[in-house]
Amino acid sequence: MKNIALGQYYPAKSPLHRLDPRIKVLLALIYICAAAFCKNIIGFGVLLVSALLIVALGRIPFKTIFRSLTPVLFVMLFAVFFQVFFTKGDMLLFAWWKLQIYGEGLYLALFTIVRIFTLIIGTSMFLTYTTTPIELTYAIEDLLSPLKKLKVPVHDFAMMMTLALRFIPTLVEEADKIMTAQKARGADFSTGSLVQRAKALKPVLIPLIVSAMRHAVELAVAMECRCYHGDGTRMVVRKCRFSDIAALIVMIIFLAGIIYLNILGLVYTA
Amino acid sequence: MDLPFIKVENISYSYKGDGGVGVPVIKELSLEIREGEFVAVLGHNGSGKSTLAKLLNMIFSPQSGKIYIDGKDITAPDMTDDDVFALRKTVGMVFQNPDNQLVATIVEDDVAFGPENLSVPSEEIRKRVDEALRAVGMTKYAHHEPHRLSGGQKQRVAIAGIIAMLPKCIIFDESTAMLDPIGRREVMQTIKMLNEKMGITVIMITHYMDEAAMAGRIVVLDEGRIALDGKPSEVFEREELLRSMGLDVPQCAAIIHRLREAGVALKGDCTTPEKCAELIGRALGGEGRDV
Numbered sequence: 001m002k003n004i005a006l007g008q009y010y011p012a013k014s015p016l017h018r019l020d021p022r023i024k025v026l027l028a029l030i031y032i033c034a035a036a037f038c039k040n041i042i043g044f045g046v047l048l049v050s051a052l053l054i055v056a057l058g059r060i061p062f063k064t065i066f067r068s069l070t071p072v073l074f075v076m077l078f079a080v081f082f083q084v085f086f087t088k089g090d091m092l093l094f095a096w097w098k099l100q101i102y103g104e105g106l107y108l109a110l111f112t113i114v115r116i117f118t119l120i121i122g123t124s125m126f127l128t129y130t131t132t133p134i135e136l137t138y139a140i141e142d143l144l145s146p147l148k149k150l151k152v153p154v155h156d157f158a159m160m161m162t163l164a165l166r167f168i169p170t171l172v173e174e175a176d177k178i179m180t181a182q183k184a185r186g187a188d189f190s191t192g193s194l195v196q197r198a199k200a201l202k203p204v205l206i207p208l209i210v211s212a213m214r215h216a217v218e219l220a221v222a223m224e225c226r227c228y229h230g231d232g233t234r235m236v237v238r239k240c241r242f243s244d245i246a247a248l249i250v251m252i253i254f255l256a257g258i259i260y261l262n263i264l265g266l267v268y269t270a
Numbered sequence: 271m272d273l274p275f276i277k278v279e280n281i282s283y284s285y286k287g288d289g290g291v292g293v294p295v296i297k298e299l300s301l302e303i304r305e306g307e308f309v310a311v312l313g314h315n316g317s318g319k320s321t322l323a324k325l326l327n328m329i330f331s332p333q334s335g336k337i338y339i340d341g342k343d344i345t346a347p348d349m350t351d352d353d354v355f356a357l358r359k360t361v362g363m364v365f366q367n368p369d370n371q372l373v374a375t376i377v378e379d380d381v382a383f384g385p386e387n388l389s390v391p392s393e394e395i396r397k398r399v400d401e402a403l404r405a406v407g408m409t410k411y412a413h414h415e416p417h418r419l420s421g422g423q424k425q426r427v428a429i430a431g432i433i434a435m436l437p438k439c440i441i442f443d444e445s446t447a448m449l450d451p452i453g454r455r456e457v458m459q460t461i462k463m464l465n466e467k468m469g470i471t472v473i474m475i476t477h478y479m480d481e482a483a484m485a486g487r488i489v490v491l492d493e494g495r496i497a498l499d500g501k502p503s504e505v506f507e508r509e510e511l512l513r514s515m516g517l518d519v520p521q522c523a524a525i526i527h528r529l530r531e532a533g534v535a536l537k538g539d540c541t542t543p544e545k546c547a548e549l550i551g552r553a554l555g556g557e558g559r560d561v
Contacts, residue, residue: 169417218370
């Protein structure tokens with residue numbers, strides 16, 4: 001239970017790790033847009049190559065990346081299944097009984113895989129793997145800071161995010177303890193219908209909520225003792241360097257290129 | 271004005287109990303603590319020891335009486351928020367549950383939390399964080415996630431978070447109660463180091479006798495009043511009184527006490543097992559004997 005990775009941060013020294021977190025949030029957003037807008041076969045090739053390039057730049061082992069892809073494998077297979085069997089087109093490749101597979105379906109399936117793959121690589125490489133959760137919350141706070149003028153409590157939201165992340169493992173550990181304690185008293189969590197099992201969780205949830213409240217009260221006192229007042233300096237002050245701006249420009253050109261390829265023709269539409 | 275570092279004058283405090291009836295916890299208590307002292311506060315459950323700690327840090331305010339800390343009257347009605355921050359910077363507090371004190375998801379970010387709130391310049395924060403982590407021996411873990419550390423390590427990180435605010439005094443509110451023996455030893459060594467090497471005034475609230483024995487002075491609370499106040503050796507001599515308050519006496523002190531009652535002449539103080547062995551060994555006349 002202690003091995004929960006928070007935000008999956010992977011400590012390493014790489015050009016991606018060194019980038020300003022604020023820029024990384026923007027890069028991730030633009031990259032997601034590029035993956036979403038791309039409709040072109042060359043564009044997909046470019047996307048795939050760029051995703052691999054980004055992984056190499058972040059110096060994250062492919063094994064680690066692959067592990068983070070496994071949970072979405074099911075979604076990918078699901079999408080592929082629908083694209084392959086339910087797309088109708090002109091190029092009939094295979095027909096048997098009521099099943100017809102068209103070339104267009106295969107194309108679309110391939111593109112869906114590339115799209116999901118690049119989306120995950122884009123967000124995880126720019127954000128979770130190379131940026132610590134606290135840097136990320138600071139970055140989001142900074143990027144949203146114009147909203148402070150509209151009296152949106154941006155800092156409070158960022159603090160809440162940090163604390164939520166911090167307490168996930170604590171609460172998981174506690175839920176584990178409570179479940180063990182209830183099992184020792186004869187609770188049964190693993191047999192019966194789904195409804196019965198859900199009901200069996202009630203004696204776990206109630207103590208868990210109570211203890212979460214207690215954590216919150218004690219934490220609030222401890223934070224007050226450390227003079228928390230929602231304002232202050234930061235240990236790491238990030239300044240946008242030339243490389244940050246350069247990365248942002250490269251990414252904008254990349255997005256423009258993808259869109260240009262769409263306009264250029266060779267567009268694949270189902 | 272020649273005030274001791276902490277001067278508590280006749281303070282009383284009661285909790286709101288059922289039906290709005292006040293339950294008195296601290297009753298007309300007075301106490302003085304000098305700078306650089308290592309004071310252990312002992313008492314069984316409900317003796318008011320944790321409440322006293324929270325009063326010194328302005329988490330609670332006494333209903334009557336005055337508290338002076340570092341020459342300032344912290345019970346004055348004109349205390350501003352900045353005064354409160356200044357007080358909490360001077361008197362840091364480490365609590366019982368290490369999990370409920372760590373704010374950040376990375377050790378060094380957590381240590382930086384206090385100085386960040388005090389608006390210390392960034393380079394200065396960096397320096398303080400490194401020094402604080404070095405002081406508690408956690409430099410190696412600067413980039414770790416707190417939930418992967420042991421209880422003793424987490425508590426040392428919490429201590430580093432307080433040290434980084436450069437306090438003059440740290441209050442430990444049963445900070446070892448939730449730790450295993452190894453964690454307790456780590457934290458006790460750190461507390462001793464803070465007091466001896468860094469000159470920080472330590473107030474340690476505990477119910478472990480052997481920990482209290484390490485302090486320079488013990489204050490025993492009973493029902494919101496000070497029952498005993500003195501050097502560990504003096505306090506532990508009052509075995510009957512301590513037992514009547516639901517407290518124990520460390521084994522070595524009890525042995526010496528019983529030997530003295532039996533008429534064995536033992537000279538000197540005795541609070542640790544080593545000293546105890548030495549005393550008995552000398553009484554047996556075996557100067558060179560292996561004890």
